[in-house]
Every structure is written in C-alpha cells, then in structure tokens.
Amino acid sequence: MNKRPYTTPDGYFDYLQMRLSQIPEQQQVQETPQVRVSRWAKITPYFALVACFAIAVVAGRFILDKTLTQPEDDYVTLEQLYSADLLPYTSQYALFDESYYEDDDYSYEITEEDIINYLINTNVPLNYIGQTLYE
Amino acid sequence: MNQQETTDLFNQIVKDYSERLYWHVRDMVGSHDDANDLLQEIYIKIWSALPSFRGDAQLFTWVWRIATNETLNFLRKQKVRSVLSFEKISNAQDRIADDPYFNGGEAEKLLVKALNKLPAKQRAVFSLRYYDDMKYEDIAQIMNSSVGSLKASYHIAYQKIKAELKNNSIDF
Numbered sequence: 001m002n003k004r005p006y007t008t009p010d011g012y013f014d015y016l017q018m019r020l021s022q023i024p025e026q027q028q029v030q031e032t033p034q035v036r037v038s039r040w041a042k043i044t045p046y047f048a049l050v051a052c053f054a055i056a057v058v059a060g061r062f063i064l065d066k067t068l069t070q071p072e073d074d075y076v077t078l079e080q081l082y083s084a085d086l087l088p089y090t091s092q093y094a095l096f097d098e099s100y101y102e103d104d105d106y107s108y109e110i111t112e113e114d115i116i117n118y119l120i121n122t123n124v125p126l127n128y129i130g131q132t133l134y135e
Numbered sequence: 136m137n138q139q140e141t142t143d144l145f146n147q148i149v150k151d152y153s154e155r156l157y158w159h160v161r162d163m164v165g166s167h168d169d170a171n172d173l174l175q176e177i178y179i180k181i182w183s184a185l186p187s188f189r190g191d192a193q194l195f196t197w198v199w200r201i202a203t204n205e206t207l208n209f210l211r212k213q214k215v216r217s218v219l220s221f222e223k224i225s226n227a228q229d230r231i232a233d234d235p236y237f238n239g240g241e242a243e244k245l246l247v248k249a250l251n252k253l254p255a256k257q258r259a260v261f262s263l264r265y266y267d268d269m270k271y272e273d274i275a276q277i278m279n280s281s282v283g284s285l286k287a288s289y290h291i292a293y294q295k296i297k298a299e300l301k302n303n304s305i306d307f
Contacts, residue, residue, distance in 0.1 A: 005239025020149045
C-alpha cells in the first residue's frame with residue numbers, strides 16, 4: 001500500500017468516531033412519528049372544495065336573477081333602438097324639432113325666417129342680410 | 136434486523152471503516168474539510184440504508200459503494216456549481232499549497248496534482264487500487280463495473296500520471 005501525502009488534525013479519528021456514533025441518536029430524534037390518516041380525512045378537502053364551488057355557482061345565479069331586470073316588451077325596446085339608430089344627428093332640426101318625426105314624408109320646407117335666422121347665427125351683418133333678401 | 140441490531144451494526148461500521156473511508160474520500164476530494172463534511176453525509180446515508188442491507192453483498196463493498204457514489208455525486212455537484220457561478224474550482228496546486236494537512240514532498244505534490252486532473256471515476260479506481268491496494272474484483276463490485284474495464288481505466292490513469300510526472304522529470 002502506498003503512503004498518502006496527507007495528515008489530519010491531532011486526535012481527528014477519535015473525534016470522527018465519536019461524532020459518527022451519534023448519528024443514530026440524531027436521526028431518531030429527527031424522525032417524526034407517522035400519523036395514521038383515515039381515508040375520510042384524505043377525501044374531506046376535496047368534498048369541501050366541491051361544496052364551495054357549488055355554493056358559489058348557486059349564489060351567483062341567485063344574485064344575477066335578482067339584479068338583472070328583463071325588458072317587459074321586447075318589441076317596444078327594439079323599436080326605440082331602431083328610431084335611435086335612424087336619428088340624423090347631423091341635423092339640428094331632427095334633434096330639437098318633434099314635428100320632424102310627425103311628418104310622414106319627412107319633408108321640410110325652408111322658410112324665409114329660417115334663412116334669416118341662419119344668417120344671423122352665422123354672424124352675417126344685418127345690412128348685408130337686408131340687401132340680399134329684399135333686393 | 137431490529138433497531139438495536141441496526142444500531143450495533145452501524146457502530147461496528149463506524150469503528151471498523153471510518154478511518155479507511157476517510158482516506159478514500161480524501162483521495163477523491165482533496166481537502167480535509169470537504170472529506171470531513173462528506174463523511175458525515177455518507178454515514179447518514181449508510182444509517183438510512185442499513186435496514187435494507189440484505190447481506191447479499193459483503194458489508195465492506197456495500198459501504199464502499201455508498202461512499203464512492205456519494206463522493207462522485209459531490210464532485211459532480213461541485214463541478215455544476217462552479218459552471219453556474221462562473222467560478223473556477225481552485226486547481227490542485229493551489230489547494231495543496233493552502234492545505235495545512237499536506238506533508239508530502241515535491242514529487243507527491245505533482246502526483247496529487249496529476250491525480251486531480253483525472254476524471255472522477257478514473258481517480259476513484261486509481262485511488263482504490265494504488266493507495267488501498269484493493270483487488271479488481273472488489274473494485275468491480277464497488278463501482279458496479281467489469282474487471283476488464285477497470286483494468287483499462289487504471290492503465291489509462293497510470294499512463295496519464297506517468298506522463299504528467301515525466302514532464303517534470305520524475306519517474307513513476
């Protein structure tokens with residue numbers, strides 16, 4: 001056997017043997033006693049999870065039923081929506097003049113008064129309006 | 136095997152093998168501190184596995200197999216750690232220079248340096264054969280290998296060490 005070129009600290013092997021001999025005691029302390037778990041105890045969490053899910057679904061359905069109101073007459077609602085979609089929102093007369101909708105043919109005659117109002121609203125000078133209309 | 140028998144057998148293993156096992160581990164890892172820590176882990180492993188020891192193998196080879204596998208795992212982890220942390224494992228020359236428990240001359244220093252350059256398994260085979268003078272049949276059981284491949288492995292390791300020492304004008 002060839003000699004190794006190493007040494008160890010003084011008394012190391014006595015210390016090593018003493019330290020290693022303590023392993024069984026240390027390991028037995030660390031080992032936790034096995035607790036026997038019944039089958040019911042194992043499946044209880046799964047039952048609890050399923051029950052929670054079912055309660056959440058039922059409660060959610062109940063709250064939605066109570067808070068969401070259904071329209072009583074679908075036809076009226078659709079008609080309102082239809083009218084709203086057709087509203088020519090670029091026309092100020094359509095927005096403010098109810099008679100706009102009352103006419104069956106939706107025709108609108110422009111009067112002289114309408115022209116004067118328009119010219120006044122667009123800041124055309126009054127003398128110019130007078131000259132234009134009454135020449 | 137009851138608890139008392141297991142404890143008695145464990146204490147017998149500590150008494151009979153701890154010193155030889157220390158040297159085997161020390162050959163593999165190089166430093167005293169690493170060998171000291173690793174030996175504790177190895178004996179904890181032996182204690183855990185002892186109830187499953189069926190006596191099919193010799194107790195000696197069974198213990199050495201656990202120790203060798205644990206040491207190879209340690210060296211593998213050390214290598215992975217060094218790669219991941221981008222830290223180079225200090226080379227054998229530096230370790231020997233820093234080791235207060237190295238008492239060899241220049242030739243032994245170069246031998247250890249050459250030994251540490253070998254792959255871990257070759258180092259294990261060389262150490263078991265060269266320092267422990269173990270039979271190839273026993274090494275084969277420990278390393279779970281064939282006698283033929285172990286002889287080849289030892290020969291390769293021997294040639295590498297010889298070449299390394301020859302570069303420094305030392306005959307091996």
